Amino acid sequence: MIGHRVIIALSIVAPLSATADPDPTPSSPPGDASAPAVPAPAESTTPAPTPALPVASTASDEPEEESAVTDADLVVLGLDSTQPDDRLNIHGFADLSWRALLIPAKDLAANYFPKENSFVVGNVNLYVTKNLSARWRSMLEVRFLYAPAGVENADGTLTHTTAPNPADLERPIQWGGVSIERVYLEYDVNEWLTIQAGSFLTPYGIWNVDHGSPVIIPATRPFVIGESLFPQQQTGLHIYGKRPFGDYQLGYHATVTNGRGPFQAFRDLDQNKALGARVEIDAPWLDRVQIGISGYRGRFTDRPADVIIADDSGTLINTTPAGTSYDEESWGVDVLVHRGGLHLQAEVIANNRHYRTGARELVRGGFASDGLYVGAYALAGYRFERWWQVMPFAVVELDRPRSGADLGDHPTILQVTAGLNFRPHPSVVLKLDYAQGEIYSAPPLGHSMLRAILTQAAWAF
Amino acid sequence: MRQLRARRTAGVVACAIASVLAGCLYEPGNTCGPYMRYEIALGVCVCNDDAIAVGGGCTPCASDEVVVGLTCACPAGETKNVDNRCAEVPGLGAACQAAGECTEAPHDFCAVRDGIGSCTSQCAVDTDCPDSYVCADWEPVPYCRTYTGYGATCTTTECAGYDASLCIQGHCVVQGCTLDVNDCPRDTACCDFSTFGIGTLCVPAGSCP
Structure with a gap:
């Protein structure tokens, strides 16, 4: 139940990060990573922190050639991984939205969302980056949260997070949490190979890597992205690089990680390492065309703690409860096209899940079934030079989620989003979205239509 | 030439990834365990129908054995014998209409519900009864009774006619129990679901909202 609340909420009303606008400033040539001070670069979708001045660099530390890979979110901030720095860089982004659900409050579907129209502080993210040397780089991104405030408890009440404020006569003060979005160290072996170790955004498709709200065109994101058919983040090793072939450029990624899990950043409950890969080619067709394919294979496990019991002979032994565990594979294909102000992007993503024997998830009415989730979206927009560089855009998405307790046998989700994206200032983006989603599923939800309006101001600093 | 090589390389890598990933887990006809x-x-x-979670x-x-609620138990009218096999118990479950028709002790009590009687035993606690029975200690004379249909899988109206007459979340459950009385199958409790428009239900103990 909660899972599908999340599904739908993320897609249609949540003001979370959505799609990247890999559209540099209109005056900037595509691919000019050093130029854009505008929140929409994403020349590359590969995460890489900002280099700093080599602290203790030696001649042998110097890379043979400047790395061609850059992080879209960092380039937005004017952080250029090809330039050295001599300080710790602290930057970030934030967004404020106003959202309204346009369906009757008594509609069953409205139970899945916050039905009040609200102003929403969505993302408050900080980047802390530094070049340790010409080859070594460090990157940390944290997101500040109001959670767990507002979390629904089992008895239906909502969590209040207040504590006495010792600095103000013990009056109540609200506290929140911190999410470590990514933290990694990376090393440039040569111009074609960089090794990254830590927690990083999974290198798949377009949307997941360019995740900062200022670089994203709409304020909502597709179901297929929100459902994380690939893990959003992973912890482990990531090697990547790019190599030019004439006017073309071939990029690759390979990952070995803990895989998906409730504590994936610090505990691999099944000790089954996940493997992932991505290949992308940048072609000079039109202004720029990028085509990529991605794959992932891993095991998810969530289980209780080990139990010490005595066997038949009275010897104490350590047993591991099965919990919930499944093997999964994901694959995706993405296409990005730039032609002047025209921006087109599309992704098709699939995930197949197969539960292990005796480790199936309990859901309402029985057990979760194995199955395939396939989804796709296409986004088209055109960036004008005037009217705050407005970009009218539209997104169409079609999903076939797995069968489940909430949406029944083989549900279908169709969503259309249309809106405007303005850039009144290189670091400020204003968005206005109208989204309409239709869910075709089994009773009691049946055929539902959800409509929402979302406005958002996102800015980088 | 370089462009051709780049295309060829990308194609080879794409095929390699696809061949590793495609179809390894996907078995459309086998979605359950x-x-x-x-x-x-x-x-x-x-x-x-013959298995439990x-x-x-x-x-x-x-x-x-048969499925009774959430457990495996002997069918009504049977209990485990010395060989740990379910065997008919003389007199238990035999049809009756009035006291005196049940002659096999200890199943010499004729319990009549909805005009249908069956021989059973009197009791004080659940453990006085066979596994698939509950001690109906809310009755003037407590006796061992069953709830037909309880726990059976359903989708719509399959539960009609059973004691567990409501199909909800894929299983037949007992509806209309009395909160203070707790007149429910063994190991379940009577809970108030009136805010959901379905009144009271017997649900596994500890699962009340």
């Missing part, structure tokens, strides 16, 4: 079946109306996997899977009942 052992002793389960896919229930289309619910969109989930449920245990076969244990942890994250299903375990079949022994050949002489």
Whole structure:
């Protein structure tokens, strides 16, 4: 139940990060990573922190050639991984939205969302980056949260997070949490190979890597992205690089990680390492065309703690409860096209899940079934030079989620989003979205239509 | 030439990834585990009629047992014998209409509900009764009774006519119990679901909202 609340909420009303606008400033040539001070670069979708001045660099530390890979979110901030720095860089982004659900409050579907129209502080993210040397780089991104405030408890009440404020006569003060979005160290072996170790955004498709709200065109994101058919983040090793072939450029990624899990950043409950890969080619067709394919294979496990019991002979032994565990594979294909102000992007993503024997998830009415989730979206927009560089855009998405307790046998989700994206200032983006989603599923939800309006101001600093 | 090589390289890598990933896990005709079946109306996997849920899977009942609620137990009218096999108990479950028709002690009590009587035994606690029975200690004379249909898999109206007459979340459950009385099958409790418009239900103990 909660899972599908999340599904739908993320897609249609949540003001979370959505799609990247890999559209540099209109005056900037595509691919000019050093130029854009505008929140929409994403020349590359590969995460890489900002280099700093080599602290203790030696001649042998110097890379043979400047790395061609850059992080879209960092380039937005004017952080250029090809330039050295001599300080710790602290930057970030934030967004404020106003959202309204346009369906009757008594509609069953409205139970899945916050039905009040609200102003929403969505993302408050900080980047802390530094070049340790010409080859070594460090990157940390944290997101500040109001959670767990507002979390629904089992008895239906909502969590209040207040504590006495010792600095103000013990009056109540609200506290929140911190999410470590990514933290990694990376090393440039040569111009074609960089090794990254830590927690990083999974290198798949377009949307997941360019995740900062200022670089994203709409304020909502597709179901297929929100459902994380690939893990959003992973912890482990990531090697990547790019190599030019004439006017073309071939990029690759390979990952070995803990895989998906409730504590994936610090505990691999099944000790089954996940493997992932991505290949992308940048072609000079039109202004720029990028085509990529991605794959992932891993095991998810969530289980209780080990139990010490005595066997038949009275010897104490350590047993591991099965919990919930499944093997999964994901694959995706993405296409990005730039032609002047025209921006087109599309992704098709699939995930197949197969539960292990005796480790199936309990859901309402029985057990979760194995199955395939396939989804796709296409986004088209055109960036004008005037009217705050407005970009009218539209997104169409079609999903076939797995069968489940909430949406029944083989549900279908169709969503259309249309809106405007303005850039009144290189670091400020204003968005206005109208989204309409239709869910075709089994009773009691049946055929539902959800409509929402979302406005958002996102800015980088 | 370089462009051709780049295309060729990308193609080879793409094929390699696709061949590793494609079809390895996807088995469209097999979406549930052992002793389960896919229930289309619910969109989930449920245990076969002769199996019960244990942890994250299903375990079949022994050949002489049936599913009673959430457990395997002997069918009504039977209990385990010395060989640990379910065997008919003389007199238990025999039809009756009035006291005196049940002559096999200790099943010499004729319990009549809805005009239908069956021989059973009097009791004080659940353990006085066979596994598939509950001690109906809310009755003037407590006796061992069963709840027909309880726990059976359903999708719509299959529960009609059973004691567990309401199909909800894929299973037949007992509706209309009395909160203070707790007139429910063994190991369940009467809970108030009136805010959901379905009144009171017997649900596994500890699962009340």
